[in-house]
Amino acid sequence: QYEPLLSEKDLTRVDIGDGGDGIAPDDAESVDSPLPDDLTRDSLELPELSEPELARHYTRLSQMIYGIDSGPYPLGSCTMKYNPKFTEDVAALPPASVHPDRSERSVQGTLEVMYRLQDYLGRIGGMDAVTLQPPAGAAGEFVGIRVAAAYHEHNGEGHRDEVIIPESAHGTNFASAALGGYDVVSLPSDEDGRVDLEALESALSENTAALMLTNPNTLGLFERDIDEIAEMVHDVGGLLYYDGANLNALLGRARPGDMGFDVMHYNVHKTFATPHGGGGPGAGPVGVVDELAPFLPAPRVREGDQRTKSGEPTYELFEPEHTIGKVHGFHGNWLVLVKAFAYIARLGDEGLADASAKAVLNANYLASRLEYDVPYEPFHHEFVASAGDQDAADVAKRMLDYGVHPPTTKWPEIVPEALMTEPTEVESKDTLDRLAAAFNAVAAEDSETLANAPERTTARRIDQTSAARNPRLSWQALEEDES
């Protein structure tokens, strides 16, 4: 079961140059360099292994990972969908990989994909202009915040220094607003789990730069008062930001742009099925209404005036008039964008709408099968159950023993011992039944069993305290620690 570190299989030191004495030590390779010694390092010590050894190492490591192809992965707000295999093929097409400094003329294909994806996303979100540059959802939030700031500044309202965020929002909202230099005003929920309008009223002021909202919210509830919320925010001159993390609930049913949102980000690995890759890369395109378009990052893609000889449109990069500049060295996570484009082009209107329909049906069906209480409803694509007397984190560990991935736990805090569950549309009824059986089996177990879980996984419960108290973050540190 255990796989040694690469460094435990081999460590070879390569001496660079002759180190001044012309003699290479016995236990190291020596490699000359055309550079003078004072511009080079002395040596490099890393594993030197063959292709067969590496193939086995990484194959073995892969077998110690639970992925979406292993079974259900109902992480609330993370929208872990099946990643269609063919999208990998299109991203692997040789012309998908060109250098970002190429002339626009020579990358018309790349620009066309970007143009079309901007267009698709605009239609889906009800937004007038889209940038594809942000390399992840949080980067998209930051772009939204920076765009809002630039907009207010441009209008002589640079004094606005507050961003209002519901308590139950994703942690990135707070961090992105803070990174943008804003003070965060935290907004409590009302007893139904939605935005408390009175609290919002008192939070809003002439200092309000924006309200960040996700809808459905993290409890899966649609903010039914969204019209009124939008009016309130706009009345004080603020902007309304849509966190796209939960967009998979609404495709073809409602659009942020129609709800009064001014700026939004899309999480392509959530809504458009690009693989999450164990942490990333994602992509967090940002859509805005016309008024904010001049502030988007540069460059964006538009159709050019000319046509090709065969009459096809041409595409060009351009800099929005009041652009905030760059938020990534080049064009963001391009290969991820290609996959998202392919996914949308595959599903089309009906497929996207069907995905949301079944995501919502699945969440409702799964909840109906659970012994755990689900305090807030009517929810959409996700729901938050309460583990009650059990520790939600222990529940999660124990679910691993049943061969399924647990939900997100202990968040949002409005639900005690929260089990935030989002099955997505890709699970069949059979799988949901199996998942529900796992939940219910754990619900019937005692706290000791839960505390000792997991028992059937590659590693047993891992000591987090020790990891943090005595950080060993590299094989070098580990070796030092063990010696």
Add this chain to the structure above:
Amino acid sequence: QYEPLLSEKDLTRVDIGDGGDGIAPDDAESVDSPLPDDLTRDSLELPELSEPELARHYTRLSQMIYGIDSGPYPLGSCTMKYNPKFTEDVAALPPASVHPDRSERSVQGTLEVMYRLQDYLGRIGGMDAVTLQPPAGAAGEFVGIRVAAAYHEHNGEGHRDEVIIPESAHGTNFASAALGGYDVVSLPSDEDGRVDLEALESALSENTAALMLTNPNTLGLFERDIDEIAEMVHDVGGLLYYDGANLNALLGRARPGDMGFDVMHYNVHKTFATPHGGGGPGAGPVGVVDELAPFLPAPRVREGDQRTKSGEPTYELFEPEHTIGKVHGFHGNWLVLVKAFAYIARLGDEGLADASAKAVLNANYLASRLEYDVPYEPFHHEFVASAGDQDAADVAKRMLDYGVHPPTTKWPEIVPEALMTEPTEVESKDTLDRLAAAFNAVAAEDSETLANAPERTTARRIDQTSAARNPRLSWQALEEDES
């Protein structure tokens, strides 16, 4: 651990046409056909599952398989080498897949690869002409036998009806000769484990069509008297056939053509690292000396008279003068041939010679580490140890518990309780030490432990008798049996 059959996940019956009564039954889909009912079947009943469900099914199945990327795979005579990943990429190139009925003019690339591979193989085996058509090693043997028959027939020697094969030869030798209509004359080994020259003398006669030999033989021993053997066979008018299964021992050190062999097959998945795919596809190209070339299967590839505008050679298919005809509907396992070509082109002279050197070194080193007795030597790329008092099949099962793949067992029978072991060149010293440790751990265990093995595998020891006595070869049969 257990994965249900696809049919246990779903079985959907599709009725075709209206079955005459215009009413589709409740529990089935009904699909119309443009064909009249009397030309169509009534229904089709198979699993109807989604892509995410299938991805999980086959991912799970794959995780219940030990492959070369899982660890050492020292199956004697099977030469389970690491399969370089890049060869998959070249076989997946779109122009690698063309229809076999294309005009020669339009598939010059395909023909050039074939021509070059014919040439490579000829050089490596010391043969004058090569056909790539046989889709596996046994098919290659059969081609060799058919070519020999056609050659004798052509020379008015159709009376030759015997093929001589050493007792320790691969089972396919016997079966291929029999399929070709020959009587098999079995040849005992001498006490050194090699061909018994006296026995050969008495087996040879004017009825001898051919002697089939592998060298090194299945004990890993080089047939040192190969010169004399060739002379004896040729003296009675017979042909000498080389079974290429053990060619990985000799690359760059000796060539069948130079040893007096007239015809040989190559196992590309053994010698040239194409993946075995859980049983196939392989490829068994056949090389012959000039005298036999007119009898090879049709078509082969040769350079054409013309050159392209840019001066490149052109290639064409041709039918050898006295061809035996076809042994495959088209050109054999083409995608496998592309991989073999890429492997040879990657390694070149030095790489191929180095592969054999290290294959032989590895076998000798591994044997030197074992507690088990190795009665015959000096062996080359493989050796046959004896499990002594232990049951070799049980030894194999127990080795599975140590996380390694066991050797081929109980064969050749000349060694009691044979453990026929071939580590190949791709194993490192560390891996060989680990493999030896597994052998030695098992050597020290009692027969009960061995008889109960394996204990740590996906399935425990499987009942072969029950499988054969009550054959259930489909889910339909299984369902019937269980009902």
Add this chain to the structure above:
Amino acid sequence: MHGNETHAGSPYAPHTDEDRAAMLEAVDAETVEELFDIPGAVRFDDEFGIDARTERETRRLVRSILGRNDDLTELLGRGHYGYYVPSLVDHLADRSEFLTSYTQYQPEVSQGFLQALFEYQSLLVELTGLEIANCSMYDAATALGEAATLADRVRDATGYRVLVPEADLLREERRSTLENYVAGTDLEVESYPTADGNVDLAALEDAVDEEVVMIYAENPTVRGTIEEHLAAIGDLADANDALFTLGSDPVALSLLERPADVGADVVVGDASVLGLPTSYGMGLGLFATREDYLRQVPGRLVGASEDATDRRAFTLTLQTREQHIRRERATSNICTNQAWVALRTAIHAAALGPTGMVELANRGVRRAETLAERVDDIVGVKAPVHDRHHLREFVARVDQPARAIADDLERRGFAVHVVGEHEIQLCVAGVPDERLDAFAEALEGVVR
């Protein structure tokens, strides 16, 4: 340091200099060459003359050579089809556990592959209606050869005649391969007549006698027509104690008459019409037969059994039929087969599901008809030649020499079969609709 890109030697042999030295010491040798026990007389002291290349250079070499293939739209079929293979098939079958494992001689660590092959066998059982399917032969032609040797083994009476369609309804390659397979037996391959793209039933009746051990027919025929006399052929074979061997493929079998229903004793064909791209003719021999012949079946069989804890498990079974045990008395010489292709076929079929499979076949009927109507409208072209139902493909008569038309079409980017001086054959399988439209236009231009 091991042999990487910059060093001579195999890049896949992981020996460090240190390791090699230690290993040589352990085996008591100074050099590796000492370990080779090869007499000087047969030592090879020359070079092959093959250059080594980096991985990148090798990829570029192959890409550059294969780049010489023309990029044509292929309206080609005749027993080998280029259906679109879903991406899922590549991604799953390419998982290295599938790709890099050996034959399942240790079933305890091969359950996944065995189950996949068991499911493949079950697919064929459903498609054919026969009770037994093996887990692969090489291709359609060799499977036909194996069917003849099976007939030779199992038939009650003596006999030697193997009847196959005459040349217009049987690929020459299949017949030639069959001839090789029976060359070591007393069997003789003979043709029976055909009529308008189907078996000439009356002529076949005349040809059959007690010496016939097997009658072979295909459905659809190589000319794309659907065979209308299957049940009659089955009866004829039965009446003469001969085996009826039917050639087909999984797409055709999804829609056309079920072989068991027309009296077929053996079904052969190319199963890789699902799962593989055209691959210059690489195939997957489909082989199914009646339970009666279980112990005479060639090739590997996967069966269900139980393990020591009584859980269901799969294993290769009835191996006493096979060469590695029975040697010259084996039912076939086959050893390495096409297991991985069978896996691909099974995945492709599963991805289609029964609805998708029937629909794929139905589209083959409809689209062939549409194309035939379209080209029939062109002056100088008549299609289809045979007044029958077609699957996937059909023969068209052209007033001008067929060879010249095919050459012209090739210059315009289309490949078609030439099957007679004034006959071309057109197949729609795997060709997108817009390419068929473009083809019809090109043909119009060519014959104008």
Add this chain to the structure above:
Amino acid sequence: MHGNETHAGSPYAPHTDEDRAAMLEAVDAETVEELFDIPGAVRFDDEFGIDARTERETRRLVRSILGRNDDLTELLGRGHYGYYVPSLVDHLADRSEFLTSYTQYQPEVSQGFLQALFEYQSLLVELTGLEIANCSMYDAATALGEAATLADRVRDATGYRVLVPEADLLREERRSTLENYVAGTDLEVESYPTADGNVDLAALEDAVDEEVVMIYAENPTVRGTIEEHLAAIGDLADANDALFTLGSDPVALSLLERPADVGADVVVGDASVLGLPTSYGMGLGLFATREDYLRQVPGRLVGASEDATDRRAFTLTLQTREQHIRRERATSNICTNQAWVALRTAIHAAALGPTGMVELANRGVRRAETLAERVDDIVGVKAPVHDRHHLREFVARVDQPARAIADDLERRGFAVHVVGEHEIQLCVAGVPDERLDAFAEALEGVVR
């Protein structure tokens, strides 16, 4: 039957009609639409106008669009390089367990990925000589931005100045991204002068004062020169209690001065020079720093720990720095990062090994020199412009307008940078020798 190719709906949602009916009944609804609690006023009743396509059609669409990209040999670098990525990297990283898993919030079922990221961190520790590396940022530009906010957090004294090279030695995109990252702070980004493709050390000394919180420099520079003043910059930063942030990449770090040895406090850069093809600029932000700043590091960290049976196990650690716990007081807003790219980089580095990595860098020195000599021989071209050592790339002066030369070269199949009215920049990374030869000939033809 589920939504397959022939049916409307998501092909990846496996619901049969039967299932859907049963599920609706279980949730007590007649239709799925009932489950949507959306007020009529904000309901969307229109269409997006996006057509659905089959998988095959979608692949053809993307292939056809991307086919509009010209096939050029790219002599492009300037911080982003197209080294050959071994096939091994694709095959291993594409294993679906790696590709389709989430962030390792349940480490007990994520040990494989955690270990791979731990090994990636260790690789960076060796390359930089610094004690801590996180397991990825987005790219070089955003990592630079994060370095500045780190400097803002950790610096003892107050201060606001962030010093970066002037435009000729810093990509505008990096500076612009940095400006956005510090827009919410009191930091201000200022340029310091450069001289002959290196830092102008004297001018930098003049520019530094106590208000400086960070000095940024790159090695090699964006013009391909190797920076000769690193240790001096490190001393200068140290003397003024400013952080020295060095921009580099894993190939350069394999050969050039070790950052820890020249006093670097933070190393940023694009680690995906190993592991990813050019990918239109997709990257992997390298981020390493001193142990002192451990609790202020942005991004995820994988640490070793023990499980309940005391076996070594890996886990994300020090998560209290992160946004999902610390919210607006987090060290960064980063959540989704580039973990899978880090995996690819780790595999590529492992495939090269230390010998291969040093050799790759050495070849970048040698081949750039060779090309510079070659083009310097051309009348009307002088190369390199800077009399310094170069890695991978160099600037060449051309007598004719650089833009026109680049356009001409593009027509001949080569892409080069234009970095001044009479300056082009040429990079050898990933370009085969024979293409460099062809390029030199093309350039000769163009300037003739």
